[in-house]
Amino acid sequence: MTGNLPQGSLAWFDMVGDEIVKAAAQLGLPRGLRMSIIERYIDGAELENEFCQGLRVDVDDGALACRTGVGADEAADVVIEVTGPTARRLNLLFSADPIYRRTLAEAVARGELRVSGDLGPLAPILDMAHDGIVRRTI
Known part of the structure; x- marks a missing residue:
């Protein structure tokens, strides 16, 4: 999948999954790791596949699927x-931009972004994927 995609669309979420898989391949996953992550838009629309806007990531013994x-x-x-507008703001900011960290902190403080659980070994993978996602988002 190439080109820029509208943030929040079915094709965009597919691209996000591709970027996460690519980052995991570059950084590697610990053997034996089993965990799941969901990112769900709190106010998300239903996608063409009848799920809500969001993405599921499953890791099973070093293999990642989205x-x-x-x-x-x-x-x-x-x-x-996360709210759709907050996701939109964050997905237009590169991780090195100081506004990104501030926007992230403000979203958490306002309850527009909530995280339950520990990303642990997947945090660096998601961080690496972020800038690729930004580059492909319109």
């Missing part, structure tokens, strides 16, 4: 809930 869309009540080891 699925576009999440169920409204779907559970995971780590659940990230």
